[in-house]
Amino acid sequence: MFRQLYDWTLSWARSRHAPAAMGTVSFVESSVFPIPADVLFIPMCVARPDRSMQYATIATVTSVLGGIFGWALGFYAFDLVARPILEFYGKLDAFNALRGETGQVAILVMLVTSGLTHLPPMKVVTILSGVIGFNLPLFILSAIVARGGRFFGLAWLLRRYGKTILDYIERRLPFVALGVALLVAAAIYVLKVH
Numbered sequence: 001m002f003r004q005l006y007d008w009t010l011s012w013a014r015s016r017h018a019p020a021a022m023g024t025v026s027f028v029e030s031s032v033f034p035i036p037a038d039v040l041f042i043p044m045c046v047a048r049p050d051r052s053m054q055y056a057t058i059a060t061v062t063s064v065l066g067g068i069f070g071w072a073l074g075f076y077a078f079d080l081v082a083r084p085i086l087e088f089y090g091k092l093d094a095f096n097a098l099r100g101e102t103g104q105v106a107i108l109v110m111l112v113t114s115g116l117t118h119l120p121p122m123k124v125v126t127i128l129s130g131v132i133g134f135n136l137p138l139f140i141l142s143a144i145v146a147r148g149g150r151f152f153g154l155a156w157l158l159r160r161y162g163k164t165i166l167d168y169i170e171r172r173l174p175f176v177a178l179g180v181a182l183l184v185a186a187a188i189y190v191l192k193v194h
Contacts (some may be wrong), residue, residue, distance in 0.1 A: 030066030074130025115146020
């Protein structure tokens with residue numbers, strides 16, 4: 001099922017409606033959808049490097065709005081809406097583990113790392129932020145910084161280096177993600193000890 005959903009999402013990258021589709025995926029990915037907007041964003045930037053900054057703007061704005069929606073789900077409708085979504089994707093245990101040991105500083109760290117690398121999944125962090133009542137203006141600011149940094153950084157790299165940088169990123173992404181995850185774990189450990 002996941003592969004079919006991935007292929008369906010990727011097919012939108014070739015459509016004339018690609019910017020709207022990417023914006024939609026970017027919005028729902030931040031709260032309920034399992035496929036990251038990168039699936040559309042990267043091929044669109046490779047195909048039209050002259051529009052990469054425009055695509056980054058669309059992806060950033062819609063991702064932040066989707067994050068606000070996820071925050072609202074956690075804050076106002078966790079049991080009614082958010083819990084079933086997390087159960088459906090098999091993320092409820094991860095959510096509960098984070099919820100039990102997460103303070104405001106750890107949430108801020110997770111918002112940034114999730115926004116940059118999808119670790120932990122963005123939807124888990126946005127919903128968790130709402131559940132614990134994380135400061136909404138700070139949430140929005142961190143989402144803008146993290147998601148904007150990711151999309152505009154990728155857009156710049158793809159615009160400047162094209163497919164060459166894409167191959168480089170794909171080969172090294174697991175190592176980058178692991179490094180970021182280790183930094184987050186270390187930061188949470190230090191915060192818990194002090």
